Structure formats: structure tokens, C-alpha cells
Amino acid sequence: MCYFHPMRFLHTADWQIGMKAAHAGAAAQKVRDARLETIRRIQALARDERLDFVLIAGDTFEDHGVSGALITQVGDLLAGFDCPVYLIPGNHDPFVAGGVWERASRQWSRRVHLLFERRPVEIPGGLLYPCPLFERWSNEDPTAWIPPEPLDAIRIGLAHGSLALPILEGERHHPIHPEAAERARLDYLALGDWHSVKLLPIGDGAVRTAYSGTPEPSSFSESESGFVLLVEIDRAGAPPRIEQRRVGQLHWLTLKEELSARGELDRLIARLEALPEPERTLLRLELSGLFFAAESARLDKLETLLASRFLDAKLDAGRLVPAPDDDAWIENLPAGAIREAARRLRNAAPRDAAAARALLELYRIAQGGDA
Ligand SMILES: [Mn+2]
Structure with a gap:
């Protein structure tokens, strides 16, 4: 039997696990612990909302120096999600030889989809176009490879970098064209890197490009962090419905x-x-x-x-x-x-x-x- 239900997923990014949080002074350990606890909250949310899948748009780890114990802990948490999880390396944790992803892919459950290649992947209800990063800095748009194919399936992009807007938040690297989603005919482009939520409406008012921000606030300079985005799409070409949910604790x-x-x-x-x-x-x-x-x-x-x-x-x-x-x-x-x-x-x-x-x-x- 087959009956219609819209695609529903969770978009998150920038977990920055392994962050030292030295700027938090005596509270640094609590700041680090909170980041792991927030993964548990995301896991519970995905289960309670019966989501089809979860997208992690890069910078799961702060750097390649994270301990083996932390890699194992995060892997166990991700394996405990009861829907598929799709993840790309970001600029803090790019896919490089000898890096954190070689260690993770040796021990993590196959149920966690580590996407190290720029080629489409079938996901529940549609197609995913992952844009993993392979280096810390680059002037190349990681979404440029996505072919503008016709919209007969729901098409989701997953990328990490700075949207190349005239007004920039933070430093520019891996610049993503502001109209990348429209150009590649994506229904939704899930972005990571900026730590605050940013929804970018296009001409018709629909939001097809968004930063989820980091789910656990990580500094005094973030204006809108501590959230994940729940995204619902009825069919290819339909405007996504986006809901911002607080999961952060601090x-x-x-x-x-x-x-x-x-x-x-x-x-x-x-x-x-x-x-x-x-x-x-x-x-x-x-x-x-x-x-x-x-x-x-x-x-x-x-x-x-x-x-x-x-x-x-x-x-x-x-x-x-x-x-x-x-x-x-x-x-x-x-x-x-x-x-x-x-x-x-x-x-x-x-x-x-x-x-x-x-x-x-x-x-x-x-x-x-x-x-
Ligand atoms: Mn980043």
C-alpha cells in the first residue's frame, strides 16, 4: 500500500563537538557537556516528530584533534537515532587523509550515512545532493556541481560555507552563490557554517535556502543560535514549511x-x-x-x-x-x-x-x- 505523506526532516549543523570553550572560563566543561546533551535532545525530537531523516550540514567536529572517546560517543548517539542521518564534512572537519572521518568511518554504524562524495543519494521521499568539503579554506562554490535537473522528485541540497552575500556574517570561505538553490532547481538547500538561524526567502517569498545555526549556543556573539529547523515539503516544487525549534540549553x-x-x-x-x-x-x-x-x-x-x-x-x-x-x-x-x-x-x-x-x-x- 502506498499513500501520500509529505517529506519531513530535521536540518542541523555546526555541532562543533570537541570545542574547548576556553572563553567560557570555569564553565568550559559544562559548555562542552551541553553540546553532547543537545544531541540527545535532537534525537528525542526526531523520534517524537516521526521525521523521515536528519541532515547535518557540516562541522560536526571542531577539528581533527578530537579524542577517540568523543568520536565513539558521537557515533553511538547518531546510531541511536531511529531515522536515517545524513552528514557531510565541513570546513572545521573536512574530509582529509588521516582526519577525523577516517577514524569515524572505521567504527561508526553503517546506519549513519557519511557522505564523502559529491553525487546524488536516494533518501526517503526524494534525492539528496551532498556537498562535502575537502579543505579548510577554498574560493570554490561547493554547490556548483549540482546539475539543474527537472523537478520530478523532491531535491534537497546539503552544503557548508558562506553565502556570498554583500553583507557577510563572519569570514568568507567556500562561497555559496545566493541563488544556488534556484540555479540547481533544489526544493531546499540545507546550509551549515553560520551559527545563527538564517532563512533566505527568494522572489516568490518561499524559503529554499536556510542556515539552521548551531543547536547549542557557543559564544556571546551569536544572535539566534540554539535551534534546529524542521522542514516539511509536500511535493517537488512546493514551498517548504520551516519551523524553528529550540533545543539549546545554555x-x-x-x-x-x-x-x-x-x-x-x-x-x-x-x-x-x-x-x-x-x-x-x-x-x-x-x-x-x-x-x-x-x-x-x-x-x-x-x-x-x-x-x-x-x-x-x-x-x-x-x-x-x-x-x-x-x-x-x-x-x-x-x-x-x-x-x-x-x-x-x-x-x-x-x-x-x-x-x-x-x-x-x-x-x-x-x-x-x-x-
Ligand atoms: Mn564552518
């Missing part, structure tokens, strides 16, 4: 706050206390504006909050300047060199960040804090 949050009045520090603390999932949040907090000496204890409270509640938090208060009308404490310093130094720092502080920081330190020491 939040990388940068807050820039300018303080200008008393009480604002308290309101900021209240806002931070109300943030959802602080234990999954890496926070970078940059304070600027006016610091009121009388609120010194508030700053201590903020530092305690950051250190105790968040997965990782960094406070940059270097641009806070002591409020000019709040310097009674200076006149209470012992007469002599110290008071004189404090007066000079206060006068210089509005224009000189180093003087402002020195004045804050002096204030804390004068209050008996350990700065």
Missing part, C-alpha cells in the same frame, strides 16, 4: 547597563534575580555611568549574586565613575597625602577612567572593605 547573555541615578543598581539587581535559568546562563555585565559611594554595599551584593547564581558571570565595572555630588567621604579622610590624592582623583575621574577606578578602590579601602 544562554550566553551580554548586558550593558548605564547607571545614572541612585536606586538603579537596586533595580538592576532585581532584574538579574528575575532572569530565568541563571544556572544555565553565562553572563557578561558591563556597567558604566555613575557610581554612588553610598551604594557600595549594593555593588558587593551584585557581585555575590553573579558569583552564586549564574553558571558563569563576569562583571566589568571599570567604566563606572564616582558621582560628583557624593564625595563627603573624601573630606572625612585623614588630612594629608591620602585626602589630597583622593581630591585629585575625584577631579580627574570624569575624564579619566583609570582615575575613576583608583578612586573607587580608595573608597572601598576607606570603608574597610578588602577591595
Whole structure:
């Protein structure tokens, strides 16, 4: 018996397993663990949604230096998917002699389809045109080989590289023509490399080219990471329906706050206390504006909050300047060199960040804090 059902699949990329995450400081191990846990979430999603297959558009691994244990772990996770998984090497993990894919293909289950050749592959409901990469950098469009054949079957492209648009995100390598999907008459071109989701509509409004982004956020600079795309296509030529699903666990949050009045520090603390999932949040907090000496204890409270509640938090208060009308404490310093130094720092502080920081330190020491 044969009855119609649309093609449904999951598009993901840039798992970057083996990423050191040194920029996450003390949270680096948790950042690395989260990337593996996210694979389990993708596996569960594929099962719950009864998807026909899963596409991984390159950079499964961070580099060729990943440990054998990690390669085995990822292979086991992929073998546990209950639909076929199709995967191409990207620019971080290109298919090269002696590289990570030689090691993986020796031990991984045959159920994981490692696509190392640029030739069409039959997939459930259609044809897949894989565009594996063979080197880290190239000026060649990896999709150029795909023949523009007539649309009698649903045709899906799978590639990794930078879409050659005038406005670029990040560095350009393996440039992909912005109209590659239309030129090759693909129903959908699944791309990897950019870490944020990007859907690229064409003239008729249909989206046939998309970046899924990385499923687990990996830095403060990503605007829309932590997702996979679920794609549904009724028949050859029909516009794909694309759904963006969050699977990521960690939040990388940068807050820039300018303080200008008393009480604002308290309101900021209240806002931070109300943030959802602080234990999954890496926070970078940059304070600027006016610091009121009388609120010194508030700053201590903020530092305690950051250190105790968040997965990782960094406070940059270097641009806070002591409020000019709040310097009674200076006149209470012992007469002599110290008071004189404090007066000079206060006068210089509005224009000189180093003087402002020195004045804050002096204030804390004068209050008996350990700065
Ligand atoms: Mn890449």
C-alpha cells in the first residue's frame, strides 16, 4: 500500500563537538557537556516528530584533534537515532587523509550515512545532493556541481560555507552563490557554517535556502543560535514549511547597563534575580555611568549574586565613575597625602577612567572593605 505523506526532516549543523570553550572560563566543561546533551535532545525530537531523516550540514567536529572517546560517543548517539542521518564534512572537519572521518568511518554504524562524495543519494521521499568539503579554506562554490535537473522528485541540497552575500556574517570561505538553490532547481538547500538561524526567502517569498545555526549556543556573539529547523515539503516544487525549534540549553547573555541615578543598581539587581535559568546562563555585565559611594554595599551584593547564581558571570565595572555630588567621604579622610590624592582623583575621574577606578578602590579601602 502506498499513500501520500509529505517529506519531513530535521536540518542541523555546526555541532562543533570537541570545542574547548576556553572563553567560557570555569564553565568550559559544562559548555562542552551541553553540546553532547543537545544531541540527545535532537534525537528525542526526531523520534517524537516521526521525521523521515536528519541532515547535518557540516562541522560536526571542531577539528581533527578530537579524542577517540568523543568520536565513539558521537557515533553511538547518531546510531541511536531511529531515522536515517545524513552528514557531510565541513570546513572545521573536512574530509582529509588521516582526519577525523577516517577514524569515524572505521567504527561508526553503517546506519549513519557519511557522505564523502559529491553525487546524488536516494533518501526517503526524494534525492539528496551532498556537498562535502575537502579543505579548510577554498574560493570554490561547493554547490556548483549540482546539475539543474527537472523537478520530478523532491531535491534537497546539503552544503557548508558562506553565502556570498554583500553583507557577510563572519569570514568568507567556500562561497555559496545566493541563488544556488534556484540555479540547481533544489526544493531546499540545507546550509551549515553560520551559527545563527538564517532563512533566505527568494522572489516568490518561499524559503529554499536556510542556515539552521548551531543547536547549542557557543559564544556571546551569536544572535539566534540554539535551534534546529524542521522542514516539511509536500511535493517537488512546493514551498517548504520551516519551523524553528529550540533545543539549546545554555544562554550566553551580554548586558550593558548605564547607571545614572541612585536606586538603579537596586533595580538592576532585581532584574538579574528575575532572569530565568541563571544556572544555565553565562553572563557578561558591563556597567558604566555613575557610581554612588553610598551604594557600595549594593555593588558587593551584585557581585555575590553573579558569583552564586549564574553558571558563569563576569562583571566589568571599570567604566563606572564616582558621582560628583557624593564625595563627603573624601573630606572625612585623614588630612594629608591620602585626602589630597583622593581630591585629585575625584577631579580627574570624569575624564579619566583609570582615575575613576583608583578612586573607587580608595573608597572601598576607606570603608574597610578588602577591595
Ligand atoms: Mn564552518
